[in-house]
Amino acid sequence: MNDELSLSTRAPLRLLKYNHRLQSKALMLFSRFFRRNRSLLFKVLLFLSPAIPLLMVKAPEMPSLRIYDRMQSWIVHPIAEVFTEATRGAAYVWDHYFMLVGASKENESLKREVENLESQLLSHEELRNENQRLKTTLAMPELPALSTIAGEIIGQDPAGESLAFFINVGSRHGVKPRMPVISPQGIVGTITRVYSHYSMFVAVQDPSHAVDGMIPRSRAQFITEGRGLSLTGRLKYLDRSADIRVGDLVVTSGLDKVFPKGLKIGFIIKVDRPRTGVTQNAELRPSADLSYLEEVLVVTNQKPVPTPPPAEENAL
């Protein structure tokens, strides 16, 4: 009986001992491997370390401002503003005092251009009056007059991968993230970072920027996306049957809830209809030329204007 018992307990004991021996051998092998290759393992860990800042990025959110960003804005941006102003001042002096050769010829041609534009203005005035009359007749609500803050461009993102610019208006002046930036020529970009006296906007030509657009002539709707170099944009999700031609004006549709409706984006410069597929491709040239921009306007009234009840107006 005892022999039987001892036989039944001896086998698991032997297994346990074997397991223990195996574990200690594995541990020894591991520790030897770590001791021999610790330098290599350390390097592997170092190469994996940049994954930490990568994982901390939250793509859909606006980049939040850290204490360092604010501190740097107090020092770097004013100096950059002084440099920009000094360069512009020097360029102004050069253009107005040293480059007067041919100014009289230019003056003459400009005078002729003004006369031409004045005649065009008269016809536009007629059209505006007609439009006003028709709108009143149809009791259509007026598009809200945009309230804006003027800002001067003081610098641009030095990296080159993104078309981001700094302007000299910030939260103190009422600027908030996601506010649209426009110019008399058309839309320019969207505010992404706001400091107390400065802010950063990303231009519509930047690859990360998209605007909901439409063609007033055919009412075709699509998304325009920046492409970076050559400062063009492309039209995404453009229905194959949409009527679109080279030279068409593209305006904002207002559906993205960022840009007000009817602002100029640019002109179609290329249309490509592939043999297959349900969409067509098109390229546009934005009407606001970044190379010559010095001042921009930040649109501050983005709240939807309540539509007046037309029935009451008609009744009155």
Next chain:
Amino acid sequence: MNMTQKRWLEIPILLAIIWFCQALELSIVHMPYYLGTPQIISLIVAYISFSRGWASTVLLSAVFAFIGSANIGYATGFFIAAHIWSALCTKTVVSALTLEGRPAFALLVAGYNFFLKSLTWTILKSVDASPTLSLFFAQFISQTLIMAIVAWLLFPFFQKWDDYFMHASDEDNLRQSTLLR
């Protein structure tokens, strides 16, 4: 001036130089056609990977990339990660080859810029926010050339800085205490 005083003086001087250079980069030192700007942060990180050990390279490149990230239009994490990876790739090249002197440093900065541009473009491509390939090549060629020239010009300054603040002895101490010898 003793060593402790020098240490306390180094950080504000370095920050002042970086901020002044960043103000220049933001405002007037721009290449035409949006080809970007040679950045002081890239030069400093390249020099760190040229002259420091592995651990210092990662730590210092992370710190300097953080300092440089305030003026960047895309996500800060992308910028910092690209700089650390580029510094590590450059460090691998430095440890594989015996590089010394001014021309070697200029070549290394060019290499660093290649790693940085490629990694940034790849990371931005992954979130569909990369510039076109033509812009990438145009920026890469123009910035690499200018960075190499600037690196060649500034190499004696970097060396004098290291000598004055005695970073070589620090690096030796660190190498002896860390895993990498």
